[in-house]
Amino acid sequence: MIQSLFLQILFTTLALGAPLSGGEFHAESNAIGYGTGGGIVGLIVLVLDVLVFIEVLKSNRPPLHKLLWCLVVFLFPIVGMLIYFLFSNREAHKSGGAYEPLP
Structure with a gap:
């Protein structure tokens, strides 16, 4: 199915x-x-979105916040990426580098 x-x-x-x-x-x-929406512009947006996903998943945010940020960027690739880079308080949520397992 x-x-x-x-x-x-x-x-x-x-x-x-x-x-x-x-x-x-x-x-x-x-x-x-x-x-x-393909071509060079689409490729650039795809690469930047993948970088956002990696940064969100490696952060020390709670799992629900990680899920919400990933959904926003997935559903609205360009606008979500801009919102993340402008309003996500990235410096406060940087972690040591390992992925945090979801419960």
């Missing part, structure tokens, strides 16, 4: 990532505007 739902979501995502124009895609036309 879960696997079929995952496959449906995956194929839908791939279909939505196709070129929006009716014609054939040419690599020299506009690589940044290909599909819905």
Whole structure:
């Protein structure tokens, strides 16, 4: 059940990532505007979001706060990342470096 739902979501995502124009895609036309949010800008946002996830999971925050920050960044990648960098009090929550296991 879960696997079929995952496959449906995956194929839908791939279909939505196709070129929006009716014609054939040419690599020299506009690589940044290909599909819905891909390209170089999407790669940069993905890398920055992964860095936020790693920093949140390595922090000494309570597990619920870690989960909430990860959900905010996952659901709103650009806005969530900006909110995290601006308002999360990162210096107060730095830890020694190990992951804290969830209960």
